[in-house]
Amino acid sequence: MEGYATGVNIVNTADETQVIKFRFRRATDSMDALDFNVVLSPYDMYTGFISMSGDDITWTSNDNSCTAPAYNVGDNKFAMPDIYREDAETGYIEIISMGSVDETTGSQALAVAAKHDSTGMPADCDAVRDNFFAGGVSNSKKGVVSSSATVGPNIAVEGAPLATTNYVASSDSLKVSFFIKSDATGTEFGDNAVHIEGFLDTPSITNQQTGIFSNDLQGFDYPDLNGGAPTNPASRGKFNALREALAASKLVNDWSANVAGDFSVDTDWVVTYPGQYVQLDLAAYIPMTIYGAGNEDLCLRAGETADPELGEVPNCDFRDIPVTASITVYDREEQEVTVEEGELVVSPSPPVITPKITLDNEVNVIQWGGAPVLNAPVAITGLDVPAGASFGWASLVGSPSANNDRLCDWDLAALAQLEDDPEANVDPYVCVEDPAPVGDVVFTNTAPAVGFVAWQRNFGANPDANYGRIVEHSRSQPAS
Numbered sequence: 001m002e003g004y005a006t007g008v009n010i011v012n013t014a015d016e017t018q019v020i021k022f023r024f025r026r027a028t029d030s031m032d033a034l035d036f037n038v039v040l041s042p043y044d045m046y047t048g049f050i051s052m053s054g055d056d057i058t059w060t061s062n063d064n065s066c067t068a069p070a071y072n073v074g075d076n077k078f079a080m081p082d083i084y085r086e087d088a089e090t091g092y093i094e095i096i097s098m099g100s101v102d103e104t105t106g107s108q109a110l111a112v113a114a115k116h117d118s119t120g121m122p123a124d125c126d127a128v129r130d131n132f133f134a135g136g137v138s139n140s141k142k143g144v145v146s147s148s149a150t151v152g153p154n155i156a157v158e159g160a161p162l163a164t165t166n167y168v169a170s171s172d173s174l175k176v177s178f179f180i181k182s183d184a185t186g187t188e189f190g191d192n193a194v195h196i197e198g199f200l201d202t203p204s205i206t207n208q209q210t211g212i213f214s215n216d217l218q219g220f221d222y223p224d225l226n227g228g229a230p231t232n233p234a235s236r237g238k239f240n241a242l243r244e245a246l247a248a249s250k251l252v253n254d255w256s257a258n259v260a261g262d263f264s265v266d267t268d269w270v271v272t273y274p275g276q277y278v279q280l281d282l283a284a285y286i287p288m289t290i291y292g293a294g295n296e297d298l299c300l301r302a303g304e305t306a307d308p309e310l311g312e313v314p315n316c317d318f319r320d321i322p323v324t325a326s327i328t329v330y331d332r333e334e335q336e337v338t339v340e341e342g343e344l345v346v347s348p349s350p351p352v353i354t355p356k357i358t359l360d361n362e363v364n365v366i367q368w369g370g371a372p373v374l375n376a377p378v379a380i381t382g383l384d385v386p387a388g389a390s391f392g393w394a395s396l397v398g399s400p401s402a403n404n405d406r407l408c409d410w411d412l413a414a415l416a417q418l419e420d421d422p423e424a425n426v427d428p429y430v431c432v433e434d435p436a437p438v439g440d441v442v443f444t445n446t447a448p449a450v451g452f453v454a455w456q457r458n459f460g461a462n463p464d465a466n467y468g469r470i471v472e473h474s475r476s477q478p479a480s
Contacts, residue, residue, distance in 0.1 A: 003375055007049035007179045007190075008093060012040040014173035016100040017111040019205060021223060023096075024050065024059075024080070026088035027363035027378075029296065030277045031289060033088040034059065034080045035220055037068040037098070037208050039114045039128050051183075056080075057088060066114050066125035068132040068208045086292035089377050092272050092363055095176055095193070096223050099148065099167035099203030109154045109163040127153040131165060134207040134216060138164050144207040144218060147232050167203040180374065180454065180470075187456055189468035194450050196245060202235050204228030212282075217410060225275035230410045239278045239407055246274070246448035250476040251396045253453045255329070257369040258390040262460025266369030268379070270451040271325075271396065271473075276362050279318040281408050283429035288313075302403035318408065318431055320400035320447035323359040327396050331389035357383075359398065373456040373468070400447040406431040446478045 012018050023035035034057075038046050048061030057080040058073060073079045080088060101111040113127035122128070131150035136143030142151050142162055154163035172195075179190030204223040211219035217230040225242055228235030251271065258265040280299065288295040299316035306312035330336055357366075357380055365376035372379060386392065408431040415428045452472045459465040 002052050002089070003183050005049045005051040005181050005183065006093075007047065007181065008095075008193075009177045010038070010040070010046045010095060011175040012042065012044045012173060013175055014100075014171050015042045016103070016171065016173070017041050017114055018100045018170050018174070019098040019167070020046075020174070021094070021096040021098050021206075023094040023224075024088070025091050025094060025277075025362070026084055026086075027090040027092070028087045028361050029280075029285075029289070030091070030275070030362045031084040031286075032221060033057075033084040033091065034078060036078060037132055039066045039068070039110065041065075041111070041114045041116055041122070044116065049181075052089060057085065064116065064121055066122050066128040068129045070125070070129065083290055090363055090365075092274060093178075093193075094225065094274075095174065097170035097174055097200070098223060099200075099205050100170040102166040102168045105166075107156070108165040109152055109156070110150065110165040112154075112156045113152065124153070124155050127155050132208040134209040134219065136207075143209075144205055147205055147218070147229050147235070148203045150205055167205055169200055169202050172197050182375075185463065185466055187466050187468045189454055189456075189470045191452060191470045191472060194246070196242060199238060199242070200228060200235065202228060202232065204232065204235055212286075217415075224278065226278040226407065226409065230412065233412065236409055237407070239275055242275060243446075243448045246450060247446040247477055248449040248473075248475040249397065249446050249478050251398075251449060251451065251473040252393065252475070253471060253473045254391070254393050254455075255368040255385075255453070256391040256455065257385065259370065264369070264371065264458045264460075265391070266367075266371050266373050266456050266458075268368065268373040268376070268454045269366040269396075269473075270374070270454065271359055271364045271366065271398075272450050273321055273323065273359070273362050273447050274450060275448060276319040276321055278407055278409070279320070279404065279431075281313065281316040281429055281431055283427075284313040284316050301401070302406075315431065318404055318406040320404045321360060321362060323398040323400050323447055324356055325359055325396050325398040326356050327383065327394050329383065329385050329392065329394045331386040331392035335386045335389065371458075373454045398447060398449065400445065404447075405445070406433050408432075449473075449475070 018040045020038040022038050024033045026033045046063050046065045050059045059078040071077050101108050110131050113124045114122050130142040131152035133143035136145040136151040144150050148167045150165050151162050154160040176193035181188040206222050206229050208220050210216040211221045222229040227238035256265040256267045285299050288298050298312045300306050300314050301317045302315050306314040365379040367379040367381045411430045414426040417424045417426050452470045454470050456468045
């Protein structure tokens with residue numbers, strides 16, 4: 001957002017070298033706006049911030065940890081590509097541990113190259129990056145060989161040939177936090193990220209050279225919130241478990257819209273429904289939206305009749321969003337919004353309807369006060385509050401859209417058939433109704449939801465006293 005920066009701190013708390021996928025997804029539909037890999041040596045820490053200046057969105061880091069690729073703007077910045085830059089002023093961040101170096105057979109090449117010396121510098125980041133090209137071949141061609149092996153230089157031995165590094169699933173050892181800071185006021189607030197235990201039970205190392213645009217399913221688009229690379233089908237289908245862990249039938253938090261002279265306390269709620277892209281037919285959706293094409297309305301929900309002449313695609317969208325939400329608002333003295341009693345009417349007459357709001361995006365901002373806290377480009381405003389109230393608490397109950405019961409993914413058999421016969425009448429990307437249970441986890445109709453309230457206190461006569469804070473939403477979860 002213009003005038004704000006979001007910082008991220010990642011700590012590797014384990015004695016293992018980890019490969020991290022760092023991905024920014026835009027708020028409207030969670031398309032991948034920017035991603036890269038970070039390699040953390042044991043007990044390493046990586047920090048940086050994303051900010052906007054004019055039309056440019058950049059990630060900046062003054063950290064020494066190795067990244068793949070190298071920074072592409074100056075010495076310490078990544079610039080967001082144009083492909084999904086539109087509507088990416090806000091969004092959410094995924095940080096997924098792709099795997100850790102398997103040290104059970106001794107030191108391996110990538111771990112040696114990524115290790116920091118006494119001056120704080122990694123041994124050889126170029127050697128680290130060589131492991132993340134596409135098309136690696138064991139011990140003979142640099143790059144990713146599989147989800148559990150890469151090839152790169154062996155810098156430990158001068159003149160040594162290329163060496164294979166093997167990987168295992170990472171332990172639950174990442175500690176991630178974030179902050180949001182106003183450039184104008186200096187007000188800063190932050191919290192811990194949402195951490196998911198045991199998300200990947202196998203390594204999922206992918207290359208940072210090509211992706212699904214190049215028909216590469218071992219590329220930079222993965223891992224994602226549905227699991228590892230599709231080339232390893234057993235690593236997929238993780239969104240069901242994630243959905244169960246993050247399902248929220250109700251969110252609860254404080255609100256404030258308090259103004260007293262030159263003193264004010266404002267609040268913004270952020271409500272995020274992560275991972276909705278795994279419920280889209282991406283093979284159809286991506287061409288509709290790439291480079292700001294703006295044809296997402298051609299991706300129809302189940303039950304809608306498509307007009308082929310308009311380019312509409314049936315059975316394309318199975319997302320929870322838009323979510324219809326009812327918000328019950330209280331002041332601090334347990335008073336609610338008063339709905340005026342109706343008068344006698346001439347029948348027939350429509351009933352009095354309690355207002356609802358629609359949360360259209362994966363990341364939604366609800367502004368309670370007269371002034372924004374987060375300066376979001378799109379925010380829901382004008383909520384009713386109890387008469388005379390300036391602060392209190394509220395609960396939000398969301399109802400996901402109908403026909404939201406499918407996960408979509410690549411069909412490897414169909415892809416192989418198309419490779420043999422490009423004219424074959426098969427669909428390489430399928431959306432499976434009522435996805436099969438993974439272990440004891442079955443599909444839940446409650447949308448996964450995370451978020452927080454951002455507070456900002458402003459003292460007009462003494463701006464140095466301004467401060468902010470973030471409080472994560474409390475949640476009610478459906479019975480399992």
